[in-house]
Amino acid sequence: MAIVTGGGGVVGRAAALAYARAGASVLVAGRDTGRLGEVVKEIEAEGGRAAGFAVDVTDSASVAAMVEAAVTRYGGLDVALNAAGVFGMLAPVADYDEDTWDTVLAVNLKGVFLSMKHEIAYMREHGGGTIVNVASNLGAHWRLSGAAAYAASKAAVSHLTRTAARDHIADGVRVNAVSPGPIDSPMSMRPGETPAERDDRMRDALPIGRVATPEEIAAAALWLSSPASSFVVGQDHVIDGGATA
Ligand SMILES: NC(=O)c1ccc[n+]([C@@H]2O[C@H](COP(=O)([O-])OP(=O)(O)OC[C@H]3O[C@@H](n4cnc5c(N)ncnc54)[C@H](OP(=O)(O)O)[C@@H]3O)[C@@H](O)[C@H]2O)c1
Structure with a gap:
């Protein structure tokens, strides 16, 4: 049984489909219940099992309820992909809006901490x-x-991943991260930019010559969630077409 936070998003959707195709029941979790429902329908149309769950990953009680819902509905929890995230804004530090800072840290960092806290506890x-x-x-x-x-x-998520992995591998909980480069998604586009303009801007920065598909990130997540990666513990896997090679 798998939980995918950010399951209505670009990466979360691809991962939820990949987990379902691998045979997992999937709790597709996020805030926008309409989008969650669409992903659930896609999974069910392929013969998979999935349910949507409204969660705010910045709220501990909400995250606890997500884990409880997975267990109640599917009888357990074996796999979690914590993909919920927001980009915030682009601005120099001196001009960076404080509220935006708080929101980005709350979702991207505290959200991953709270998700792991409740997932690992179960x-x-x-x-x-x-x-x-x-x-x-x-x-x-x-x-x-x-x-x-x-x-x-x-x-910080990268470091948190290493700490959690060391803390809990002896408990049988194996924690890793993926660090994607730009993915074909709204998050990789500047305001008002088209996908073609984004691709032009990115081409020189990416030795592979293109942005990632969400399925390429989902495939790595699936491998890290499976016994095929059983000796991989606490690693942050950069998947970026060679951008940081
Ligand atoms: N796209 C890229 O180029 C790229 C590159 C590197 C890393 N990433 C990372 O990959 C992950 C997925 O990105 P994506 O491209 O799939 O973005 P996305 O389509 O915007 O998906 C992000 C998801 O996070 C959810 N979310 C945001 N705040 C939340 C909250 N407080 N509680 C619960 N869910 C919340 C959103 O759900 P709602 O819409 O319902 O709020 C959304 O479904 C993110 O962590 C992102 O930082 C993306």
Whole structure:
């Protein structure tokens, strides 16, 4: 049984479909219940099992209820992908809006902390599990002027992943992260930019010559969630077409 936070988003949708195709029941969690419902319908149309769940990852009680809902509905929790995230704004540090800073850190960092806290608390009492956090190559690895809160939050997720992995591998809970580069999604586009303009802007920065598909990120998450990666613990996997190679 898998939980995907940010399940109505671009990466979360692709991952939820990938987990369902691999045979998991999926709790597709996020705020926009309309989008969650669409992903659930897509999974069910392929013969998979899924349900939507409205969660605010910045709220501990809401995250606890998400884990409880997964257990009540599907009888357990084996896999979690913590993909909920927001970009915030692009502005130099001196001009960066404080409220935006607080929101980005609350969703991207505290949200991952709270998600893991409740997911691990269940998993360690019930045979273990795997967790994958979605960080970004803009965390520890790549530089983008103006992305203060986003870059700081994602670097912190990378470190939080390592700490949680060390804390809980003996409990049977295996924690890793993925750090994608730009993905074909609204988040990688500047305000008013078209996908083609985004691709032109990115081409030189990405040795592979294109942005990622969400399915390429989902495939890595699926591998990290599976026994095929059983000796991989506490690692942040940069998946960015060579941008930080
Ligand atoms: N797209 C990229 O180029 C890129 C690159 C590197 C890393 N990433 C990371 O990959 C992850 C997914 O990104 P994406 O491109 O799929 O973005 P997305 O389509 O905007 O999806 C992000 C999801 O997070 C959810 N979310 C935001 N705040 C939330 C909250 N407080 N509680 C619960 N859910 C919340 C949103 O749900 P609602 O709409 O319902 O609020 C949305 O479904 C993010 O962590 C992002 O930082 C993305």
